[in-house]
Structures are given as C-alpha cells and as structure tokens.
Amino acid sequence: MTLHLTDAERAMANGHSGAGAAMAMRIVADTAQLMGAERLIPIASAHIDGALYHGDSGTLFAERLVADGAKVAVRSTLNVGALDLMGCSKQNLPPHERDMAKRMMKAYEAMGCEPSWTCSPYQAGHRPVLGSDVAWGESNAVVFCNSVLGARTNRYGDFLDIACAIVSRAPDYGLHRTENRRATVVADVSGLSEALRRSDVFYPVLGTWFGLEMGQAIGVVDGLQGLPNEDNLKAFGAASASSGGVGLFHIAGVTPEAPTVEAATQGHEPERRVTVTGEMVLAALKRLSTTDDESVDAIAIGSPHLSLDEVRSLDNILNGRMLAKPIYACTGRHVIRAIEADGTRAKLEHLGVIFVADTCVVVTPILPGNGGVLMTNSGKFAHYAPGNTGYAVQYGSFADCVETAVTGRLTRDLSLWR
Amino acid sequence: MALKADILLPGSAQGEVLTLQRPISFWGGVDPKTGTIIDARHPDRGTNIAGKILALPGMIGSSSAAAIMLELVHAGRAPAALLMPEPDAILLLGVIVAREMGWAVPPAFALPAEAQKGLHGQHIKIAADGTIGD
Numbered sequence: 052m053t054l055h056l057t058d059a060e061r062a063m064a065n066g067h068s069g070a071g072a073a074m075a076m077r078i079v080a081d082t083a084q085l086m087g088a089e090r091l092i093p094i095a096s097a098h099i100d101g102a103l104y105h106g107d108s109g110t111l112f113a114e115r116l117v118a119d120g121a122k123v124a125v126r127s128t129l130n131v132g133a134l135d136l137m138g139c140s141k142q143n144l145p146p147h148e149r150d151m152a153k154r155m156m157k158a159y160e161a162m163g164c165e166p167s168w169t170c171s172p173y174q175a176g177h178r179p180v181l182g183s184d185v186a187w188g189e190s191n192a193v194v195f196c197n198s199v200l201g202a203r204t205n206r207y208g209d210f211l212d213i214a215c216a217i218v219s220r221a222p223d224y225g226l227h228r229t230e231n232r233r234a235t236v237v238a239d240v241s242g243l244s245e246a247l248r249r250s251d252v253f254y255p256v257l258g259t260w261f262g263l264e265m266g267q268a269i270g271v272v273d274g275l276q277g278l279p280n281e282d283n284l285k286a287f288g289a290a291s292a293s294s295g296g297v298g299l300f301h302i303a304g305v306t307p308e309a310p311t312v313e314a315a316t317q318g319h320e321p322e323r324r325v326t327v328t329g330e331m332v333l334a335a336l337k338r339l340s341t342t343d344d345e346s347v348d349a350i351a352i353g354s355p356h357l358s359l360d361e362v363r364s365l366d367n368i369l370n371g372r373m374l375a376k377p378i379y380a381c382t383g384r385h386v387i388r389a390i391e392a393d394g395t396r397a398k399l400e401h402l403g404v405i406f407v408a409d410t411c412v413v414v415t416p417i418l419p420g421n422g423g424v425l426m427t428n429s430g431k432f433a434h435y436a437p438g439n440t441g442y443a444v445q446y447g448s449f450a451d452c453v454e455t456a457v458t459g460r461l462t463r464d465l466s467l468w469r
Numbered sequence: 470m471a472l473k474a475d476i477l478l479p480g481s482a483q484g485e486v487l488t489l490q491r492p493i494s495f496w497g498g499v500d501p502k503t504g505t506i507i508d509a510r511h512p513d514r515g516t517n518i519a520g521k522i523l524a525l526p527g528m529i530g531s532s533s534a535a536a537i538m539l540e541l542v543h544a545g546r547a548p549a550a551l552l553m554p555e556p557d558a559i560l561l562l563g564v565i566v567a568r569e570m571g572w573a574v575p576p577a578f579a580l581p582a583e584a585q586k587g588l589h590g591q592h593i594k595i596a597a598d599g600t601i602g603d
Contacts, residue, residue, distance in 0.1 A: 074569050081565045085477060085556045105533060106501050106540035112566055188532060208532030208559040210539070210566045296529075438497055 054084045060091060063218060071121025075217035082211055083222030092223045096126040096179050097216035098172050098196070100188030101209040102159040103414055104133040104152035112210065113158035116217070121162055124219040128167040128177045130189045131356075132156040133415040136168065137384050137408035143416040152415075162213070168409035169383030171285065171356040173200060176385070181307050184227050186215035190298075191289035191355045191431065197299040199284050201307035203227045206298050226299055232308060234271035234301050234315040238264070240327045241274030247467050248278050251286070252448035253332075255430030258287035260335035262295030264325065269299050271315035276304035282358055289355050290430025333468055339433040342443035345461040348423035349442075350452045351412050353381030354431040359389055361449075365404070366395055368453045374403030375459030378452070379418070381411040403456075413439045426461070428452050472584060472601040474552065478564055480576025481597045482550035484522045488589035489513050492527035494534065495560060501540035504547070522593060523548035524585035528557045538563025542572050550595055551577040552585055 056064070064076040083091060104110065133152040134142055144152065160166050169175050170189050179185045179202035187196050187204040188211075196202050205225040207215065215221045225231055238261065240248065247253050261270060279287070279302065291297040301309035309315035352365070357380060365380065380399075387408050390396040396406060412418055413435040418425065422441035427433055428449045436442050447455065447463045454462040490512040493499070498508035504519035519541070528534070538560055541547040551564070556579065567574045578599055594602050 078562070078565055078569060082558055082562060085561060085565075086558050100532065101536075103533075105496075105536040106543070108539045108543035108567075108570075109536050111543070112539065112570060115570065190532065206532050206559075208534065208562060209536040211535070211558070211562050 054080065054088060055090055056080060060220065069120040071116045071119030072217055074116065074119065075121055075214040078210065078214040079218055079220055079222065086222055086224050088222035088224040090223050091220040092184050092227060094125055094186050094215060094219055094221045095183040096177065096185045097123065097212055098128050098130060098177065098187040098189065098192050099159060099164055099212045099216060100130040100207070101213050102129055102132050102156050104148065104155050107151050109209065110151045110155040110158065113155055113213070116213070117158050117161045121217045123163045123213070123216040125216055126177070127164040127216040128172040128175070129159055129164045130170055130172070130192065131168055131410045131414060133410060135407060135409045137387055139387065139406040139408045140379070140417055142410070159213070162217070164216070167383065167385070169356045169385065170354070170411070171358065171383060174358045175383050184221060186212055186221045188212040190292035191285070193298055194288035194292045194300065195285055197226055198288060198301065198306050199281070203232070232269065232299060233317040233319060234269045234309070235322045236265060236268055236270040237273060237312055237316070237321045237324045238270050238327055239273045239324065242326060243274070243329060243332065248275060250448070250467050251283060252428065252467065254279060254283040254287040255290040255428065256332055256336045256339065258290030259294045259339060259430045260327070260332055261287070261300065262291035262293065262297050263335070265291070265295050265297055267296040269301070271301035271303055271309055271312055273303045273312050275302050279305060282361060285355055286430065293431045293434035329468070336446070336468060339430060339446035340444055341437050342424060342445065344424050344443060345445070346424055347376055347426045347445055347455055347461050349376055349418060350378045350426045350456045351381070351432050351436070352378060352428055352449070352452060353407070354411055354413065354429040356411070357382040357386060359386050362386055362390055362395065364449065365453065366399060368450055369399070369402060369457070372402065372457045374456045376456045378404045378456045379407055379412050380404050381407040384408050418442060426452055426455050472580070474578035474580040474595065474599040474601060476599050477556050477577040477579055478561060478574070479597060480550070480574070481595055482522060482576055483592070483594040484520060484549040485592050486524055486588040486590065487516065487518060487521040488524040488585045489526060492529045493525065494529050495537040496533035499537055499541070501537045502544055502546070504541055518548050519546040521548050522550045522552065522595070524552040524580065524588060526582040526585060527554060528560060532559050534560045535563035535566065539567050542567040542574055548575050550575045552580045553577065554582050555579060
C-alpha cells in the first residue's frame with residue numbers, strides 16, 4: 052500500500068502554507084505511511100492532549116511550530132496541562148519545570164487552540180456529530196467521542212494531534228473506517244441485579260472489567276438498555292481505557308452505533324460471548340483498591356473532570372457539612388465559571404473542598420507529602436494514582452467518598468455488590 | 470546470520486542488542502532523562518536503553534510514549550536503533566518529530582519477536598537496507 056497525497060497536500064508539505072504547516076503535514080504524512088494508510092481524510096475538529104509537560108523537548112516542539120507560523124485550521128480544544136492557570140489549587144513543581152510547562156501551555160494557545168484545559172471537552176461544548184472524522188487525544192476523550200458521540204477518531208497521541216489540527220487532515224486507517232468499528236465480543240450483563248446496574252458505582256467497575264477483558268478488541272455490552280446516564284458512560288469509558296486499550300465500545304440500546312447487538316456486530320456472528328457474573332465484577336471492584344489501610348488521608352474525584360451535574364451532586368450530598376479530610380475536586384474552567392457565578396464554589400471551598408481546574412491530581416504534583424491513602428470513585432484515578440502520586444488507593448462510590456471525607460473514617464456501603 | 474528487517478524509519482546502526490523480555494509502556498516505564506527502565510513490574514527494570522539496539526516484543530500503555538521518545542532523543546539517551554514486530558505509530562512518532570526538529574534520530578525496523586530473541590546480547594550492524602550482520 053502506498054500513501055497518495057493530493058496536490059494541495061503535497062504543496063503544503065513543501066512549504067506553500069508556511070514552514071509550520073509544512074512540518075505538521077510531513078508528520079501526518081509520515082505517520083500515514085507508517086500505518087499503511089492510502090490517503091488522508093479531512094477532519095472536523097481536534098482535542099489536543101499534547102500540552103501536558105513531560106520534558107523540555109515538547110515545549111521546544113510547540114514553540115517551533117509557533118515560531119514557524121503554524122495555526123490550527125479546525126476547532127481544537129485543549130486537554131489538561133501541568134498547571135492550574137485558574138489558581139484554584141497549587142502545584143509543587145520546581146521553578147524550571149513550572150516555567151517550561153507554562154511556556155508549553157501558552158504555545159498551544161498561541162496556535163489558536165481553545166484554552167478549555169479539560170479532559171471532558173464533550174461536556175464543555177465540544178461535541179462532534181455522529182459519523183464525522185476528528186483527531187482527538189486523551190484516552191477517555193477518545194473513547195467517549197467514538198462510543199457515545201459516534202464521531203470517529205483513533206487514539207491520537209502527543210504531536211500527531213496538533214499536527215492533524217494544523218493541516219485539518221488525518222491518516223485514513225483504524226477507527227476512521229466503518230469496518231473497523233464492528234464489535235467482535237458480546238458481554239451480557241443482564242444477569243446482574245437491576246439495583247447494581249442502576250447505581251453510579253457500577254460503571255467504573257464494569258469499565259475496569261471490560262478493559263481487562265477486551266484489551267484492544269471492540270465489545271458490545273447487552274443488558275443496560277435505558278439505564279446509564281452520560282456521566283455513567285464517561286466513567287465506564289475512562290475506566291476501560293485505563294485498564295485496557297479500549298478506543299471504542301458499544302452498549303446495545305444506548306450508544307448510537309448500537310441500536311441493537313446485531314447493529315454493533317454489523318450483522319456478523321461475534322467471535323466471543325461472555326456472560327458477566329457477580330464474581331467477575333466483584334474481582335474488578337477489589338482490583339481498584341490497592342491497600343487495606345483504612346486511614347484515608349485525602350479524597351480525589353473528577354477523573355474525567357466533573358460535570359456541573361456532578362458538582363451539584365457533591366453539594367447536595369454534603370448538605371453544608373464540614374469535611375474532616377479534604378476532597379480534591381478536579382474539573383474544567385467551564386464548570387468553575389458556572390459555580391463561581393452562583394456562589395457554589397465559595398460555599399464548597401468553605402466546607403473544605405479543594406477545586407482543581409485545568410489539570411488534575413495524577414498528572415502534576417498537587418497532593419501533599421510523600422504519599423498516604425487516597426480514596427476515589429474514579430476507575431482512572433484508581434489506576435494511575437499509585438504509580439504517579441505514591442498514594443495507595445481505597446475505592447468507593449461517590450457517596451462513600453463524601454461520607455468518608457465528612458466523618459474522617461473509611462465509610463463504604465457494599466450492599467449492592469452482595 | 471541472514472536476517473533482513475523491514476525498514477520503518479530509514480538509517481543504519483550498530484551496537485549491542487537489548488531484547489526486552491516483555492512489552493513496555495515508555496510513559497512511566499522509561500526515565501526520559503537517563504534511559505533507565507523504571508517500571509517496577511518490568512523484568513528488565515534497571516537496564517539502560519541508551520545507545521543499545523532496542524528490540525521491543527510489543528508495546529503497551531499510554532499515548533505519551535512519543536513524548537518520552539522525543540525527550541530521550543533530546544537528552545542524548547535514545548537507543549541506537551529500534552526493532553519491533555509491527556509499526557507502533559505512537560512511539561515512532563517521537564522519532565519522526567525529533568527528525569523534524571533536526572536532531573539525530575535512531576532508525577527503526579520491523580522484526581518479529583521470535584527473531585529478536587536470538588539477537589539478545591550480540592553486537593550487530595544493521596545496514597540501511599535492513600540487512601542484519603555482525
């Protein structure tokens with residue numbers, strides 16, 4: 052297979068639209084060649100994960116693009132950076148790293164990317180339409196975009212996301228193609244209790260199981276018709292993309308490419324059917340906690356970033372009670388603006404909630420000291436916290452997390468799982 | 470030795486082959502400043518990949534692998550060459566970007582995991598056409 056570039060694409064690679072666009076086009080074309088794509092396709096938007104500081108080279112790359120006049124040609128939202136530019140929380144970065152991280156964030160803004168700084172762009176007004184091709188990065192955003200919105204993206208990593216946004220093209224392979232979006236595995240959860248299937252805490256746990264079971268395969272879940280809300284799907288997808296390499300899932304009767312199981316499998320016989328049992332999900336639940344230590348030091352919620360609805364739930368469950376342990380509530384500035392306007396932010400901060408905007412507690416140093424026990428309701432936080440923060444994890448529901456923060460003692464309601 | 474690898478990213482190289490025993494996630498798995506393998510669960514933990522002909526049986530994990538590869542090249546701690554069973558768009562993107570930045574980059578070749586095993590510890594030369602000799 053050989054890559055065929057149009058005359059316009061070739062001209063861009065040769066510098067007709069400036070040196071920055073030329074570099075971006077060569078990066079996109081080289082990747083397309085490597086992956087066996089025969090052509091590039093137009094994209095409708097991008098979500099850029101490349102502005103999180105990992106070292107100076109990434110900052111130098113972004114600044115080279117800016118210096119060479121590159122601008123994004125499609126709507127491009129930004130994923131989290133390493134700094135809370137809203138000033139809600141403090142990061143313990145050394146001066147050089149702080150400076151380079153800030154330069155990097157500013158360089159991406161200078162290319163015309165929207166300063167959304169959130170890993171839930173789909174709840175901040177960026178929702179590409181069903182069937183459209185886009186170039187999105189950040190594993191939870193990718194899986195939500197593919198599965199819940201039905202827009203088409205591969206897992207775009209650092210550098211390729213911004214390069215695609217600049218040239219408004221992406222290599223035509225993988226999940227951009229209809230035949231590669233077919234479910235090959237059916238997971239039947241209808242044997243689990245309806246109370247469990249209706250609970251918030253079920254979805255990150257089922258997502259964790261799903262990621263481990265599927266790896267990179269595409270699966271369709273049967274037995275959730277009429278049950279999950281959007282925040283449940285967000286939590287499911289994020290967990291599945293952390294424990295496995297899931298880029299797309301289907302839920303029969305819920306997600307847009309799966310009105311039925313047969314639609315999700317595109318009429319093919321599935322390669323595998325799995326009947327999900329209580330033991331399977333219980334094993335996934337246990338895996339999310341990494342310690343038996345019940346002395347919780349802090350609570351983290353908001354991976355992916357909390358929606359406005361989730362902050363409202365926090366407010367309702369807290370109901371004016373002071374916290375004995377801090378809750379780090381990670382969210383985007385789109386939510387911060389809304390809760391600032393109506394006084395919710397000040398009220399919750401007074402009770403002991405620490406809002407974290409533009410970033411989160413597992414990608415940059417925010418949590419105090421040298422580790423401890425972190426309680427979370429997020430499958431993604433549970434996966435990354437031990438390696439990235441040194442904190443051990445106790446996993447629980449949203450309500451468990453809030454009660455633990457208020458009482459200062461690990462509180463967990465396991466009745467749903469029995 | 471009559472091995473020939475497929476060219477993924479062009480170039481030639483020579484050096485000692487380090488064949489990893491398991492797939493690795495570069496983000497969280499390799500220290501970008503030194504090239505040392507830091508993943509606590511990886512059997513090759515503590516080994517350094519800088520200057521080696523690095524044979525990867527497979528890739529797992531984060532899409533930030535490209536950023537780590539770019540950082541390794543920038544720090545002068547990249548492998549001398551990369552061998553992998555099939556092209557990994559994310560890791561090799563780090564090499565593609567480093568090349569665009571004008572930095573000296575390792576070539577990459579496709580070689581099945583079985584063939585990689587036999588090369589571990591040997592000093593080899595890989596020609597620009599992918600021919601492997603000693």
